[in-house]
Amino acid sequence: MTAVLDISGLGKTYKSGHQALAGVDLTINKGEIFALLGPNGAGKTTLISIVCGIVTPSAGTVTVGGHDHARDYRAARSMIGLVPQELHTDAFEKVITTVTFSRGLFGKPRDPAFIEQLLKDLSLWDKRNAKIMELSGGMKRRVMIAKALSHEPDILFLDEPTAGVDVELRRDMWNMVRGLRERGVTIILTTHYIEEAEEMADRVGVISKGRLILVEEKEALIKKLGRKTLTLNLADPLDAVPAELAQWNLALADEGHELVYEFDSQAEATGVPSLLRRLSDLGIQFKDLHTEQSSLEDIFVGLVHETKAEERAA
């Protein structure tokens, strides 16, 4: 795996004194889909803006495809396409004009055939002569993506790509992202929809308060931090958890109709078989049972809370 983007010791303190980034180190591999997760105000957009040259960092370096993004900014920026979070468009321009403009701005020779294909891929071809102001929000988002892809970038940044986007466009976007990855484009997306990261990403980074608190393969992350929940639907409701079952730390739910046991699925002894044996010894009958793997969302929420708790303690 070769690194296509290397971020080292990146820090940003705004004039207001707000510290948006505090020493972020991150390496992105060529061809991967990386999801940067974090709550609002965690520093996701600042991180992207620095890499793309919109915000000046206070500390640290960024290397894009081996090019320093400050010294060798032309080479670095030529490799990057950016779809910002906000819909910034030239309202009076035609779709095809604005996309052609973006290609020129990045110093690429005109290529009407490429632009045509790009607009077709994004279902924009029929609207090519429409003014941007006449388009719906979802279509505007597509225009922004077309602009970002117009110069055939190696790295695509999608800042909150599906914020406020309908289900259909979200599906289209996910398909498009997969298609791009097949063509070798590296994709970095920020999101606070865990679902999105879970669906698409190869690796996940969690950022909170300007610090990258975790970077991990998505699968490994879910496995490693995965807690499972066993839920038993009881035949007869219980008023309280019997004292004999204290060692499992059980909880009652659904007005005593459910018995809930949380366990670590990676542990050698999960405690599930012994629990079931003890239940049968006690004559507690259950009609049904199921287990649930905790989602990335639970992991994420847990992590961010942990960080906050640590900060309070410090």
Add this chain to the structure above:
Amino acid sequence: MIKNLRGIRAIYLFEMARFGRTFWTSLMLPVITTTLYFVVFGSAIGSRMSDVSTVPYGAFIVPGLMMLTMFTESISNASFGIYMPKWTGTIYEMLSSPMSPLELLIAYVGAAATKSVIIGTIIFATAHVFVDVQVAHPLLMVAFMILMAVTFCLFGFMIGIWAQSFEQLQVIPLLVVYPLTFLGGAFYSLDMLPAAWRTVTLFNPVVYLISGFRWTFFGQGDVGIEVSMGAVALFLALCLAVIFWMFRTGYRLKN
């Protein structure tokens, strides 16, 4: 410093297309303004005015009128050109593109200056309908016109970066440049003023610019052509210095 010619071309054409959308208003405005000035100053008042050192009053006001319109047009077009992307947010694309500051400057200022020169030419042509204007130094006149357009577009670009609201965008052209130009000898020669006011007027930088332009027409101005050239060079250098400081520090462009 200049490598991305395609990028310059893209922005230049984008800006020219923006002007193109308002082509007829852009074209009619200077024609109508010039006509009005000639009806009032040329015909109504001008016939009662004596010649300004051998130049008929009607012809005398032509360079001043051109400069007055070109100054305000240059500033408003160039400032609007860079302020709009800031306002709509599309500036993100310029900042993330492989364009050097100099390339951005050439594209935006080049487009705005082109429009100013076109407008100046239209005024010049319209003026010919009303008065007979002879140009003593045509080449110098064209050079001066282009130089003035570029300089004031640079000034406008600066204002566009500085401005944080549409009101701020208007305030300098309307409250500073327009009065200074009006009082800078656009419609009179400094000789017509009482001695005390003449001294005060010499502190107005615009006097030197208009005088220089008038010199290219009639071979005479309120001050020597060398002084005017010096003033133009100074103003140009000042604008460039401020703009490069803005780009280097990212002033109001980058956080």
